[in-house]
Amino acid sequence: MSLVLIATILGSIIAVVGILCIVFLLFDKSVANVPSKRTKSASLLAVLGSGGHTKEILCLLEHLGSHYQPRYYVLANNDKMSEEKINQMESDKHYKISIHKIPRSREVSQSWITTVISTIYAIFYSIPLVLSIKPEIILCNGPGTCIPICLVGMLLKVAYPVKIVYVESICRVETLSLSGKILYHFADSLIVQWPQLVTKYPKAKYLGRVV
8 A cells, every 4th residue: 555545534534523523522521520630540441452462462561550540451342362361360450451342454455445434433432531531641562453442542632632652562563553654653651672763753652572
C-alpha cells in the first residue's frame, strides 16, 4: 500500500474522530468531573490484540505495580482467548478490573478501503467507552484494535489528562509495525525492544527487553 493512501486513510479517520469527539464532549458533562489532583494510583486502560500480542502485554502488566489500578481491558469482540487469559492472570488480585469489547478495526486480509469503514465503526464504540472510563494511562502494543482507542485518547487530551504508551512487539526488529508507525507521531511514549529501531525512529525509547 502506498504512503499516499496510508496518509489519506489516516487523515480521514482523524477527521472523523475529531468531529465525533467534539460532539460527545458537547453533550457529555461528566468530562468536567475528572479529578484535578493526582492520587497514589493511576487508572490504566490496556488494549489487547490477540495471540502473541496478548501474551506480550499481559507479561508486561504482570510486572507493573498494584498502584496501576483500576485496570480496564479492551479487546476485540470476537477475542475469547484474550478474555480467558485476563481472567486467569487477575484471578488472585484484589483490585478492580473490568473487560470491555469493541469491533475490530481490521480483520486479516481485509482490504484497506473497507478498513476505513470498520475503523470508524470501532471509533463509535471507543468514544463513549474512553469518556466513561477516563483512564490516566492507555497502554497498548498493537495490533489495529488499539488505533481507535488511542486516537480518541489523543483528541480528548484537551478535556482531561491521559498518557498514551505504546510498546512495540519484540518481533519488530528492523521496522515498526503499521500501528507503531501511526502512533509514533501521537503517543506520549513509544517503547521499542531493539536498539537499532531508535536509529530509524529517534523519538522512540529503547529500554531493553520489557516483555
